[in-house]
Amino acid sequence: MNDVLIFGEIRDGNLKKVIKELVTAGRIVTEGTGGSIDAILVGRGASDLSESISGLGIRKTICVDDDQVEKYSTEGYAKTLSDLIAESSYGYILFGATAMGRDLSPRVAARVGGVMFSDCVDLRFEEGRCIAKRPVYSGKLFVEIVPVGKKPVFITLRPNNIPPAESDGGKTEMVSRPSGVTEDMIRALATEIIPMAGGRPDITEAEVIVSGGRAMKDSSNFEILGELADLLGGAVGASRAAVDAGYSLQPLQVGQTGKIVNPKLYIACGISGAIQHLAGMRTSKVIVAINKDPNAPIFEKAHYGIVGDLFEVVPALTEEIKKLL
Amino acid sequence: MKIIVLLKRVPDTEAKILINSEGSGINEEGVKFIINTYDEYAIEEGLKLKENVGGDSTVTVVCMGPEESTEIIRTALAMGADNAIHICDAALDNPTPDMTATLLAKAIKNNGFDIIFCGKQGIDYDMAQTQAFLAEKLDIPQVNIISEFAISDDNKKAFLVRSIEGADEKVEADLPVIISCNKGLNEPRYASLPGIMKAKRKEIKKLTLTDLDSSGVPAEKDSTIIKWLSLxxxxxxxxxxxxxxxxxxxxxxxxxxxxxxxx
Structure with a gap:
């Protein structure tokens, strides 16, 4: 029960970068328990991708790559993981808090009799127990939570909260393993993935987000935010007011009933700062607010503010940053 | 077709959430409680499915929570749900997802089910675990965070779109299935005045732990919150x-x- 298993998510032939943050989390746990870290990669190309995490202090990477796990299914992946967990002695199983991790982790926890902590932003190990910090009430508060009893502990870790692990020069053993999945076990299967237009990063993964509120007035006006976001390699977000008014799309909504984000730079344009929006972005490292109204609550949470018309300020800011980069 | 919709009573999204003076939870004073926002999409989708399938289909809302949850159950009934099951017992104090799912599974099994709709997460503890624990206990597939739903002509297969990072994922699932709903799936209807009047006569079946036979329900909690933190x-x-x-x-x-x- 001292060992840690981390789940490496494969999407579009790539390993999600949160895996290196999971290794850091794994080290926090194993420094407390004295155990080792193993990784499991499930999906097409698992063996090739295992190279990229070799030498991070992982004892063994288990690669599962057969036809039954080529496409994601909760039940197929849960079978693969729960079989491995049942015949091993992992006390801690870590996932990224991604769409897949949040879907898969509780199902495996339910199957093997684990306890789960969702969307953790920090971990520490004290007096023989793992203390996880996680947001509640959509980020309006945080709690520290600990396991009670001897159940394996499942943790989903939010991306961008703890630093990625650096190589420690050690060797990682690579082993292959069959999924153990047969077709009849899969009653729900992901058949196709349709990328959103725009090719920008997802707001939960982006390092920069340029967000617009009701003051954007029209969906076409979001293009000026898009130009700034593209310049910075970032994503475009929106407030609930902008989504409800039809100016933007639900997957881009930041805040309660949308997504909780944690970029390095968050630029709020024409967003007044309703409590449910603030809950979703207030942990951003640097917050910039651009708003006509000097009394808008967003300025209370921002680090830098410009009182002014976003339709003047944002294009000018884009031009100015172009000069700097 | 037996359609189940899960409900939870949670603080309003607009509510200011503060830690209570004991530091043991939130201060509920003056906080308005509502139907979990995502559950409204679940109710609407359940009602639409019933209208679509017709016949003797029923929508049963299942809620586990304190006595005060009656109010949100009545709202769901006023929107058009046929009847309700309310699991309510003073011994239930912030049950874990495992406990909640075990009790829900018992109630839902007794009632019978073909499809279960719920919100993608409760906007209080934001754990998004109960649906997966419930799916495992009922031995059915799960599809989470869906933004589109359709059903085959023979009502045996669901076609879903779920939101993942920067993309939509198309999923096909066999019934019975549990589906967690995201904002954008539909526009939840308002309760009509006749609906509100009718709701008063609809059955809310109250179940306590004794009624449900609590065998298999974990006796002890598997986790505990040691500290509440403000930002x-x-x-x-x-x-x-x-x-x-x-x-x-x-x-x-x-x-x-x-x-x-x-x-």
Whole structure:
């Protein structure tokens, strides 16, 4: 029960970068328990991708790559993981808090009799127990939570909260393993993935987000935010007011009933700062607010503010940053 | 077709959430409680499915929570749900997802089910675990965070779209299935006045732990919150001054590059 298993998510032939943050989390746990870290990669190309995490202090990477796990299914992946967990002695199983991790982790926890902590932003190990910090009430508060009893502990870790692990020069053993999945076990299967237009990063993964509120007035006006976001390699977000008014799309909504984000730079344009929006972005490292109204609550949470018309300020800011980069 | 919709009573999204004086939870005083926002999409989808399938289909809402949950159950009934099951017992104090799912599974099995709709997560504890625990206990597939739903002509297969990072994932699932709903799936209807009148006569079946036979329900909690934390106070906002917006953006870009070091 001292060992840690981390789940490496494969999407579009790539390993999600949160895996290196999971290794850091794994080290926090194993420094407390004295155990080792193993990784499991499930999906097409698992063996090739295992190279990229070799030498991070992982004892063994288990690669599962057969036809039954080529496409994601909760039940197929849960079978693969729960079989491995049942015949091993992992006390801690870590996932990224991604769409897949949040879907898969509780199902495996339910199957093997684990306890789960969702969307953790920090971990520490004290007096023989793992203390996880996680947001509640959509980020309006945080709690520290600990396991009670001897159940394996499942943790989903939010991306961008703890630093990625650096190589420690050690060797990682690579082993292959069959999924153990047969077709009849899969009653729900992901058949196709349709990328959103725009090719920008997802707001939960982006390092920069340029967000617009009701003051954007029209969906076409979001293009000026898009130009700034593209310049910075970032994503475009929106407030609930902008989504409800039809100016933007639900997957881009930041805040309660949308997504909780944690970029390095968050630029709020024409967003007044309703409590449910603030809950979703207030942990951003640097917050910039651009708003006509000097009394808008967003300025209370921002680090830098410009009182002014976003339709003047944002294009000018884009031009100015172009000069700097 | 037996359609189940899960409900939870949670604080309003607009509510200011503060830690209570004992530091043991939130201060509920003055906080308005509502139907979990995502559950409204679940109710609407359940009602639409019933209208679509017709016949002797029923929508049963299942809610586990304190006595006060009656109010949100009545709202769901007023929207058009046929009847309700309310699992309510003073011994239930912030049950874990495992406990909740075990009890829900018992109630739902007794009632019978073909499809279960729920919200993608409760907007209180934000764990998004109960649906997966319930799916496992009922031995059915799960599809989470869906934004589109359709069903085959023979009512045996669901076609879903779920939101993942930067993409939509198309999923096909066999019934019975549990589906967690996201905002954007539909426009939840309002309760009509006749609906509200009718709701008063609809059955809410109350179940206690004794009624449900609590065998198999974990007796002890498997986790405990040791500390509640408020967010750190944010620092002072630097309002950038200047003759015109041109000057302001030059200064902002400089600060972002030199002081904040994010450019």
């Amino acid at each position: 750190p106070k944010s620092g002072e906002c630097k309002i950038i001054e200047g003759e015109d917006f041109g000057e302001k953006v030059v200064e902002l870009a400089r600060l972002l590059r030199e002081e904040a070091k994010v450019l």
